[in-house]
Amino acid sequence: MSENNHQNDPISSMHKKPKKAGGISSLTSTLKHIMQSQQPQTNVKSLLKANKNKGFDCPGCAWGDEKEGLLQFCENGAKAIAWESTSKVVDQAFFEQYSVSELMRQSDYWLEYQGRLTQPLRYNQETDHYQAISWQDSFALIAKHLHQLDSPDQAEFYTSGRASNEASFLYQLFGRMFGTNNFPDCSNMCHEASGVALNEAIGVGKGTVVLEDFDHADAIFVFGQNPGTNHPRMMNALRKSARNGGKIVSFNNLKEVALERFASPQDPLELLTPKATTISHAYFTPKLGGDMAAIRGMVKVILAKNSEAIEQGKAPLIDESFIAEHCKNFNEYCQVVNATSWQKIVEQSGLSKAEITQAAEIYLQSTKVICTWAMGITQHLHSVNTIQEIVNLQLLRGNIGKKGAGLCPVRGHSNVQGNRTMGINEKPTKAFIDAMSELVNQPLPYEKGHNVYHAINALLEKRSKVLICLGGNIAAAAPDTHQTHAALKNTTLNVQISTKLNRSHLLIGQDALILPCLGRTEIDMQQSGEQQITVEDTFSMVHASQGNVAPISTNLKSETSIVAHIADSTLNSRNFHNSLLDNKTTPKFIESSKNTAINWLALADDYTKIRELISQSITEFSDFNQQITQPGGFYLGNPAAELTWRTPENKALFSYQALPENIHAISTQQEPVKNQKIFTLQSLRSHDQYNTTIYGLNDRYRGIANERNVLFIHEKDARKLKFEENDLVDITSIWHDDQSRCVKGFKLCFYDIPQGNLAAYYPETNPLVPLDSVGDRSFTPTSKSIAVYLEKSTEQRIV
Numbered sequence: 001m002s003e004n005n006h007q008n009d010p011i012s013s014m015h016k017k018p019k020k021a022g023g024i025s026s027l028t029s030t031l032k033h034i035m036q037s038q039q040p041q042t043n044v045k046s047l048l049k050a051n052k053n054k055g056f057d058c059p060g061c062a063w064g065d066e067k068e069g070l071l072q073f074c075e076n077g078a079k080a081i082a083w084e085s086t087s088k089v090v091d092q093a094f095f096e097q098y099s100v101s102e103l104m105r106q107s108d109y110w111l112e113y114q115g116r117l118t119q120p121l122r123y124n125q126e127t128d129h130y131q132a133i134s135w136q137d138s139f140a141l142i143a144k145h146l147h148q149l150d151s152p153d154q155a156e157f158y159t160s161g162r163a164s165n166e167a168s169f170l171y172q173l174f175g176r177m178f179g180t181n182n183f184p185d186c187s188n189m190c191h192e193a194s195g196v197a198l199n200e201a202i203g204v205g206k207g208t209v210v211l212e213d214f215d216h217a218d219a220i221f222v223f224g225q226n227p228g229t230n231h232p233r234m235m236n237a238l239r240k241s242a243r244n245g246g247k248i249v250s251f252n253n254l255k256e257v258a259l260e261r262f263a264s265p266q267d268p269l270e271l272l273t274p275k276a277t278t279i280s281h282a283y284f285t286p287k288l289g290g291d292m293a294a295i296r297g298m299v300k301v302i303l304a305k306n307s308e309a310i311e312q313g314k315a316p317l318i319d320e321s322f323i324a325e326h327c328k329n330f331n332e333y334c335q336v337v338n339a340t341s342w343q344k345i346v347e348q349s350g351l352s353k354a355e356i357t358q359a360a361e362i363y364l365q366s367t368k369v370i371c372t373w374a375m376g377i378t379q380h381l382h383s384v385n386t387i388q389e390i391v392n393l394q395l396l397r398g399n400i401g402k403k404g405a406g407l408c409p410v411r412g413h414s415n416v417q418g419n420r421t422m423g424i425n426e427k428p429t430k431a432f433i434d435a436m437s438e439l440v441n442q443p444l445p446y447e448k449g450h451n452v453y454h455a456i457n458a459l460l461e462k463r464s465k466v467l468i469c470l471g472g473n474i475a476a477a478a479p480d481t482h483q484t485h486a487a488l489k490n491t492t493l494n495v496q497i498s499t500k501l502n503r504s505h506l507l508i509g510q511d512a513l514i515l516p517c518l519g520r521t522e523i524d525m526q527q528s529g530e531q532q533i534t535v536e537d538t539f540s541m542v543h544a545s546q547g548n549v550a551p552i553s554t555n556l557k558s559e560t561s562i563v564a565h566i567a568d569s570t571l572n573s574r575n576f577h578n579s580l581l582d583n584k585t586t587p588k589f590i591e592s593s594k595n596t597a598i599n600w601l602a603l604a605d606d607y608t609k610i611r612e613l614i615s616q617s618i619t620e621f622s623d624f625n626q627q628i629t630q631p632g633g634f635y636l637g638n639p640a641a642e643l644t645w646r647t648p649e650n651k652a653l654f655s656y657q658a659l660p661e662n663i664h665a666i667s668t669q670q671e672p673v674k675n676q677k678i679f680t681l682q683s684l685r686s687h688d689q690y691n692t693t694i695y696g697l698n699d700r701y702r703g704i705a706n707e708r709n710v711l712f713i714h715e716k717d718a719r720k721l722k723f724e725e726n727d728l729v730d731i732t733s734i735w736h737d738d739q740s741r742c743v744k745g746f747k748l749c750f751y752d753i754p755q756g757n758l759a760a761y762y763p764e765t766n767p768l769v770p771l772d773s774v775g776d777r778s779f780t781p782t783s784k785s786i787a788v789y790l791e792k793s794t795e796q797r798i799v
């Protein structure tokens with residue numbers, strides 16, 4: 001194709017990107033956010049405790065904790081903490097003032113900015129307002145709705161990855177005792193492809209490295225990830241490695257400044273002078289979805305050079321004994337690599353053969369290599385195959401299971417990995433269900449339940465009726481906003497367990513409840529005293545977390561306690577005759593699951609008892625209560641890191657798929673848009689947001705101020721369409737159905753992005769992601785490869 005733009009055309013943008021990331025601007029921003037929270041003293045106290053022993057786990061991201069270092073938080077962790085511990089509250093008066101219809105007209109930013117939720121609320125259809133309800137009545141109401149279902153599979157139990165191990169363990173146990181495996185969760189939209197790919201290839205769905213490995217790696221390949229914004233503590237590891245001679249190689253669709261140059265706020269020289277550390281030794285900008293082709297190209301170079309070496313009587317460049325002892329399907333893989341043409345590789349990756357060769361040479365010069373990746377890899381149609389290509393690359397030279405080398409999917413939410421370990425999984429293994437059934441002395445269901453994709457479809461078709469969300473904001477996070485909203489509006493009951501007001505509270509079918517919970521930073525006092533919760537980071541380290549500030553309201557409950565109360569009122573027969581339950585007889589599926597083995601409320605009084613249940617039922621957690629007393633927590637271990645492959649063949653598997661035909665799931669011959677230029681759009685995060693939570697309207701590292709409806713475009717692409725920078729455009733996506741998916745009034749910003757590709761922020765662009773456009777085998781919305789076309793905007797902005 002003629003559009004490869006690896007030649008780095010100069011960009012004449014009016015938006016000025018900073019020359020480095022981190023440094024003083026990072027500290028200034030941290031202070032600004034702490035002051036704006038209107039609780040500066042409390043927040044400073046909190047920050048000093050973040051990620052420390054006897055402190056709380058930073059709700060910012062899932063990166064691991066360093067053993068040394070004065071401060072264990074980063075700019076964006078500080079924002080998350082300050083955002084949670086604001087002094088602003090949304091109280092009774094607020095809900096009297098605004099009807100739900102009025103709130104619906106406000107922006108996502110405005111909704112959350114109003115402050116913390118402080119009391120349980122129920123929607124009143126007659127007045128269209130939320131009004132106060134007691135905790136007891138809330139729990140009875142949930143039980144009533146659940147009992148009225150024809151089948152337990154009509155309920156959906158969503159989780160967002162911030163929930164603790166204790167809360168999520170109880171939640172899955174409750175859902176399963178109620179009778180379903182419907183556990184849609186945020187990771188279905190996030191790292192699902194990593195779990196699927198790694199499970200198939202190496203027999204475990206988690207990364208194989210620990211934080212310390214970063215100190216020993218010769219090279220770190222960072223694929224499709226923006227750590228400067230989303231995992232700022234990872235920048236310390238990259239900076240340290242770069243300063244010690246490690247080679248960082250970035251593959252990113254955009255030039256992200258933190259991956260170019262980073263100044264540590266903890267280094268006085270870098271803090272106060274223009275000095276910074278060069279992070280990336282080499283930086284490649286593949287086309288969206290082009291990474292599989294790029295890696296295939298690297299392997300092609302490696303195999304060719306290996307043959308050359310052997311012909312010349314030199315030592316082979318691949319690790320033949322590792323492949324022979326540990327792997328299967330190597331020959332099949334070599335055949336597929338040979339059959340892949342350079343033409344296809346260059347066309348699909350958008351990188352030249354010279355660039356790919358350079359990357360392969362760095363790989364060959366390094367004995368210990370870590371590959372990390374995040375959403376730029378996982379949110380495509382062929383993400384599972386791409387991740388398996390990363391695995392293939394690592395297997396070639398035995399870069400799994402040795403110090404300083406391995407696979408590192410960098411998780412998002414701070415406990416999303418722990419949620420999975422605790423059983424938040426719509427397709428649990430038989431062994432897991434057997435263990436849980438034994439624990440509760442009751443047979444639990446084995447049948448696959450719903451992920452996010454299936455849940456939204458089931459709600460749309462009214463096959464599901466009750467939606468309970470343990471955190472998160474499914475209305476804004478899920479794709480195809482209009483469809484998702486319609487799905488939520490079909491609920492007979494929508495229950496949101498949340499800290500702050502968001503869009504998901506406003507999409508109501510018949511009945512709705514908002515149940516306000518404690519945040520991570522707050523003291524969790526139960527009958528047996530102050531409680532600790534536990535979380536698991538991206539390196540499979542499990543540790544305790546304990547809040548240290550007084551809760552914003554005395555009428556909050558912990559997530560764990562809320563889940564325990566819902567379970568108690570739904571499953572314990574002594575509650576069945578509560579006044580709210582009318583005269584309706586208890587359905588058969590509840591009768592049979594009526595259970596006294598679990599004393600839910602006693603568990604909520606003392607979380608050590610929940611950890612005892614976890615110890616009894618999940619192998620890696622024996623002596624759980626004892627284990628978390630160790631400073632820094634304990635390591636769950638990873639069989640693949642020990643060269644034990646839990647695949648059916650007991651080997652690590654080379655995967656041998658051809659490159660995808662198309663990057664997005666549409667045919668470019670599509671009728672109605674034949675004459676339009678089709679772009680591929682990625683939706684990503686700005687520096688001032690946490691997923692659907694918008695902290696502010698700036699994106700400092702990309703030079704954007706006070707604007708969210710921005711569309712990053714290559715200058716030449718814009719000129720071809722006769723657009724100027726700052727012009728407003730409407731973006732329409734292309735899909736096989738007759739639905740119209742369009743967002744309007746996006747301001748063009750010229751950027752260093754491959755031609756044919758576009759980037760804009762999520763969640764604003766979620767209306768463009770077709771519900772059915774999901775990754776192969778992962779069902780993850782393809783939020784990084786949306787086929788779109790552009791038109792001059794019909795929307796006028798008021799300036």
Ligand SMILES: Nc1nc2c(c(=O)[nH]1)N[C@H]1C(S)=C(S)[C@@H](COP(=O)(O)OP(=O)(O)OC[C@H]3O[C@@H](n4cnc5c(=O)[nH]c(N)nc54)[C@H](O)[C@@H]3O)O[C@H]1N2
Pocket residue numbers: 060061076190223224225226227229230231251252253254256286287288289290291374375376377411412413682683684685686687689690691784
């Ligand atoms: N401050 C902050 N921290 C966060 C979050 C947050 O919103 N704010 N969210 C948390 C969560 S849940 C998650 S999952 C993580 C997300 O962390 P990231 O994965 O870093 O998040 P995104 O902003 O989606 O960035 C995707 C990156 O991949 C690049 N990219 C996109 N498509 C491609 C591609 O096809 N190929 C390549 N090579 N690159 C591509 C983009 O240019 C961008 O740099 O962060 C977590 N941490």
Ligand SMILES: Nc1nc2c(c(=O)[nH]1)N[C@H]1C(S)=C(S)[C@@H](COP(=O)(O)OP(=O)(O)OC[C@H]3O[C@@H](n4cnc5c(=O)[nH]c(N)nc54)[C@H](O)[C@@H]3O)O[C@H]1N2
Pocket residue numbers: 112159160161162163186187189190191375379412413470471472473474477478479497498499500501502517518519520559683684685690691692693762763765766769783
């Ligand atoms: N287009 C597009 N869509 C995407 C993505 C993308 O890159 N592009 N990324 C996807 C990814 S990676 C993810 S993980 C999902 C995120 O999906 P979610 O996890 O569902 O969304 P969040 O925005 O993280 O949830 C924010 C809400 O969580 C609640 N909350 C905050 N703290 C707490 C707490 O401690 N307890 C409880 N109970 N509630 C709390 C607040 O009410 C807040 O409004 O979005 C996905 N959607």
Ligand SMILES: [Mo]
Pocket residue numbers: 186189190191411412413
């Ligand atoms: Mo995520």
